Amino acid sequence: MERGQVAIADFLCTHCWTSRRVTGRALVTDYLRSHPIQQHRDLCPARKDNP
Numbered sequence: 001m002e003r004g005q006v007a008i009a010d011f012l013c014t015h016c017w018t019s020r021r022v023t024g025r026a027l028v029t030d031y032l033r034s035h036p037i038q039q040h041r042d043l044c045p046a047r048k049d050n051p
């Protein structure tokens with residue numbers, strides 16, 4: 001990540017195609033710390049077919 005660029009975190013679930021984008025260095029850091037992928041697995045509507 002170069003200085004001056006806006007930090008972006010993209011999340012895409014290939015099971016249910018939920019996508020989420022977070023921008024901003026502080027938000028991205030918080031977002032990644034919250035383990036969004038694991039968290040989404042608990043909520044993913046397609047999870048029962050694709051654990």
Ligand SMILES: [Zn+2]
Binds near residue numbers: 014016043044
């Ligand atoms: Zn999902």
